[in-house]
Amino acid sequence: MYHLLASLCVCALLLPPAAFAVEDPLAKGQGDHVAQVIGWSQDEKRFALRLYAHAQRPAQGVETAPEACEGYVNPEGNPFHGSLAVLAYEGTRLLALFPIQDEGACTPLSEAQRRLDAATKRLASLGIPLGSPSKELLFSSGPGSLQVQAGPQAPYRLEYVERILPQAPEPKSGMQRGTLEQELYVIKAEVRKKVLSRRTAYAYSTGAAGYWRPGLDRIFVSPSGKTLVVVGAERVGNLSGGRKSLRLLGVLSWVGETLKPD
Structure with a gap:
């Protein structure tokens, strides 16, 4: 389960046509990011990008950083705290946003698995199977x-x-x-x-x-x-x-x- 989440990191939220008010997190460069492209369509016009956004550092006077959520690791396999999402693009146009973990409360592993299963089907409907190497x-x-x-x-x-x-x-x-x-x-x-x-x-x-x-x-x-x-x-x-x-x-x-x- 842990390796599956680390390699895919997606869940089920497909943007409807009217939902483009949802801001592309890579449009303005806001956040503290690590990104990887994790899937391509057959014609390579569409792709899925996994985005880690680190949690904001503690405010002054707060000594402890937030704990990493159970089962979530960064690309190097180390514990990670923050948000996780997958963005699906056609060229530079955002097609879909698949959040898996918000920066706040941890997503239970059972819920993450449910989202992962649904997201895999949604991405397939966009013609983007996961796992194609970049x-x-x-x-x-x-x-x-x-x-x-x-x-x-x-x-x-x-x-x-x-x-x-x-x-x-x-x-x-x-x-x-x-x-x-x-x-x-x-x-x-x-x-x-x-x-x-x-x-x-x-x-x-x-x-x-x-x-x-x-x-x-x-x-x-x-x-x-x-x-x-x-x-x-x-x-x-x-x-x-x-x-x-x-x-x-x-x-x-x-x-x-x-x-x-x-």
């Missing part, structure tokens, strides 16, 4: 590039570029604001082409040595190597600690010899 390509914390050796157009290189455009500091409010520009290029046969471009605003508190560092966390490659799920990270914190929030930056697919956004 290769993870890890980036450094800042701009850089890496070589891709698998897939229909391999070998090729991916290059990540970012520009941080800060506004004038706000000493009275203790806030730093600005704009982040992120780009991803594919380099093949000495030809460099932009395949992803994103521009977003940012804001963070500079109090207590506050910091904010964006970057590209990793790229998940589909079993055939045709589809790439690009996940960014924003590290935010101060002297009291920090967190790593994830964002879904884009989904790219090879169409012939061209890498295009989905």
